[in-house]
Amino acid sequence: MTQPLALSGLEVAQGNLNGNYLTGNEWSTVLWTSDLGPCVAICGYNGDTAFLIHSDSTRASGIGATDLASGLQALIPGIGVDSGYALTLIGGSTAGTAAYLREHLAEAEIVDGGWADSAYITGDGRVAPTKRKLAEALGAESITIV
Known part of the structure; x- marks a missing residue:
């Protein structure tokens, strides 16, 4: 039986200028958001940097009155120009x-993760899409985010 994991986490608030990113390939740190409803989380990774909006x-x-492409470019300068991101x-x-x-980001690979x-x-x-699915991906019984 696997053990529970405690991960360091940063909550990302709604709004195209409220995104956050992580560098360094640390599996034990996570960005997360909730209450998506009609909203969409854009989760990106390029082999070195992970981000979430x-x-x-x-x-x-909407919140911040900034279009999504501008929000992405403010968070990750150069995204969409041979950046190699999987979204x-x-x-x-x-x-x-x-x-x-x-x-707007023709160079990015885009995957529909569903509702x-x-x-x-x-x-x-x-x-x-859930803590349970993240625990499965990490080979853990469960996770908590602190």
Whole structure:
């Protein structure tokens, strides 16, 4: 039987300018968000940097009134220009957000992670829609985020 894991975590608030990132490939640190509803979590990883944005709109509206592409570029300068990011979308309108991102970040690989109310990404790029799924990905009985 596996043991429970305690991970260091940073909650990401809703809004295209409230994203956060991790560097250094640390599996024991996680970015997470909840209450996605119609919103979409954009979880990105390029082999060195993991990030998460909880986006309420692709347009210049919603919390912070900044479009998603500008929010991504503010968080990760140079994203979309041969940056090699894999982006996993989790939450509400993932299909519409995927179409928008393919238009603005043509170099990124985009994966539809489906509907969920929360999203998690570890510093080494493991993405999950629930703590239970994240525990499975880490080979743990359960996880807590502190």
